[in-house]
Amino acid sequence: MSGDHTHGAHDVRADHDDSLTYYQAMEIAVRELLIEKGVLTAGDVRRQIETMDARGPQVGAIMVARAWVDAAFKQRMLEDGSAAARELGLEIGPLKLIVVENTPDVHNVVVCTLCSCYPRALLGLPPDWYKSRSYRSRTVREPRAVLAEFGTVIPDGTRICVHDSTADMRYLVLPRRPEHTEHLDESGLAKLVTRDSMIGVSVIET
Amino acid sequence: MTDAHTVTFRAGDRVRVRVANPIGHVRTPYYLRGKGGVVERICGSFPNPEELAYGRNGLPARPLYRVRFLQRELWPDYAGPPTDVLEAEIYQHWLQPEDAPP
Amino acid sequence: MTLPDPHRSHHDMGGLPGDTVVRAEHDYAMWEKRVDALLVLLGDRQEPLVSTDELRRNIEGLGSEAYERMTYYERWISSIAQTLIQRGVISVDELGRRIQEVTARESAHD
Numbered sequence: 001m002s003g004d005h006t007h008g009a010h011d012v013r014a015d016h017d018d019s020l021t022y023y024q025a026m027e028i029a030v031r032e033l034l035i036e037k038g039v040l041t042a043g044d045v046r047r048q049i050e051t052m053d054a055r056g057p058q059v060g061a062i063m064v065a066r067a068w069v070d071a072a073f074k075q076r077m078l079e080d081g082s083a084a085a086r087e088l089g090l091e092i093g094p095l096k097l098i099v100v101e102n103t104p105d106v107h108n109v110v111v112c113t114l115c116s117c118y119p120r121a122l123l124g125l126p127p128d129w130y131k132s133r134s135y136r137s138r139t140v141r142e143p144r145a146v147l148a149e150f151g152t153v154i155p156d157g158t159r160i161c162v163h164d165s166t167a168d169m170r171y172l173v174l175p176r177r178p179e180h181t182e183h184l185d186e187s188g189l190a191k192l193v194t195r196d197s198m199i200g201v202s203v204i205e206t
Numbered sequence: 207m208t209d210a211h212t213v214t215f216r217a218g219d220r221v222r223v224r225v226a227n228p229i230g231h232v233r234t235p236y237y238l239r240g241k242g243g244v245v246e247r248i249c250g251s252f253p254n255p256e257e258l259a260y261g262r263n264g265l266p267a268r269p270l271y272r273v274r275f276l277q278r279e280l281w282p283d284y285a286g287p288p289t290d291v292l293e294a295e296i297y298q299h300w301l302q303p304e305d306a307p308p
Numbered sequence: 309m310t311l312p313d314p315h316r317s318h319h320d321m322g323g324l325p326g327d328t329v330v331r332a333e334h335d336y337a338m339w340e341k342r343v344d345a346l347l348v349l350l351g352d353r354q355e356p357l358v359s360t361d362e363l364r365r366n367i368e369g370l371g372s373e374a375y376e377r378m379t380y381y382e383r384w385i386s387s388i389a390q391t392l393i394q395r396g397v398i399s400v401d402e403l404g405r406r407i408q409e410v411t412a413r414e415s416a417h418d
Contacts, residue, residue: 019414019415020410020411020414020415021382022407023378023379023381023382023385023386024339025407025410025411025414026385026386026389026403026407027339027342027343027346027385028339028410029403029406029407029409029410030346030385030388030389030392030398030403031342031346032406032410033398033402033403033406034346034350034392034397034398037397037398039350039357039397040346040349040350044345044349045342045345045346045349048345048348048349049341049342049344049345052341052344052345052348053341093352094352096249096250098249098272113235113237113320113321113322113323114233114235114319114320114322114364115319115364115367116380125336125344127331127333128330128332128333128334128380129329129330129331129332129333131380132329132330133321133326133327134326134327134328134329134330135326135329136321136322136326137321137322137323137324137325137326138325138326138329140237140280140292140322140323141237141280141281141284141322141323142285142286143286143290144285144286144290145285146329149328149329149331150329150331156286156287157287159287159289159290159291160286160290160291161274161290161291161292161293162277162290162291162292162293163292163293163294164235164292164293164294164295164322165295166233166234166235166294166295166296167233167249167252167255167270167295167296167297168249168250168252168255168270168295169249169270169272169295227315227316229317230365231361231364231365231368235320235322236313236315236316236317236320236322236323237322237323238322255361258359258361258362259359259361259362259364259365260362260365261359261362261391261394261395264361280323281323
């Protein structure tokens with residue numbers, strides 16, 4: 001039985017539309033116990049959810065757009081991703097970031113084979129496919145086939161570098177700036193940047 | 207045996223991932239054990255995840271490296287060009303100099 | 309049929325054969341967001357009560373059948389609960405009683 005399927009519908013799931021599952025009951029139980037013990041409050045949980053909801057690929061896109069317009073910033077970002085994020089005032093917490101640059105010679109793609117490590121502060125919560133058995137098993141071994149399933153074909157003359165996020169670092173791909181974008185300002189450029197291009201399964205086309 | 211705590215390798219060094227298959231929590235993937243590669247950079251030193259996983263503090267911190275491997279050396283049937291690579295973070299205590307006896 | 313290598317832990321799947329990547333995504337349910345929030349609140353504090361490493365190790369310890377059967381956040385809440393028990397923050401008894409109580413409470417609303 002594959003671990004790829006999420007149980008239930010593949011769309012918004014409201015709580016209480018079915019009876020409570022065992023694990024949903026466990027979540028309630030654990031949270032209530034922790035609140036009663038003074039470990040955290042309901043307000044803490046609410047605020048953390050709001051913080052997480054506010055995070056999404058638009059944050060990572062800010063870094064990408066800045067790197068596209070400012071070569072010195074790009075250099076600093078490639079040397080120390082976390083420092084560069086903080087330079088832009090982004091709240092990344094303890095994230096240890098490495099940014100890897102796509103060029104005509106190298107295309108980068110990120111995976112975590114052991115679990116699902118992901119730069120959440122910059123991209124939000126990861127998509128189901130990133131956490132799936134198929135993606136985690138196959139990307140390290142047949143990256144070109146996996147990318148083709150995303151509609152991304154990298155020519156043989158461009159080498160692929162797969163990053164397996166095995167330990168403390170987290171990765172963001174700096175996609176190539178698409179052609180015919182000279183007229184766009186930084187915020188216009190940021191709007192072009194997709195989550196999938198920052199994971200490395202897609203490129204940005206004009 | 208490589209010292210676990212003193213930074214031993216530098217970018218460009220050829221290293222081999224040690225073969226060991228313990229039970230318990232490790233962050234060295236199975237598919238990289240026994241494989242040779244080149245140190246791409248030192249990431250810094252961090253508390254040992256093999257200890258943190260059991261509620262201990264993992265100190266003293268251990269050096270962590272990014273190591274680059276040629277895909278054709280990882281997979282006998284690798285279908286892409288010979289220049290394709292994979293990079294992963296490996297803790298020093300899982301690394302040996304490439305020419306060390308196994 | 310190739311038998312799984314006993315040296316390879318179930319979660320350690322890099323390089324194993326797999327199916328076509330299914331690109332469907334789901335919006336996270338509220339209970340899943342609450343689980344995610346719990347991990348952050350328990351880990352990102354002066355004295356962490358659940359580390360990411362303990363989360364991972366307890367997920368890895370679920371066993372291959374449970375790992376495949378459970379959804380992502382089901383694995384997380386199970387592991388968070390396990391870690392809190394290991395650390396003595398909650399007891400097995402408390403957890404069992406409260407799950408029963410919650411279940412009964414919610415059924416009373418149906």
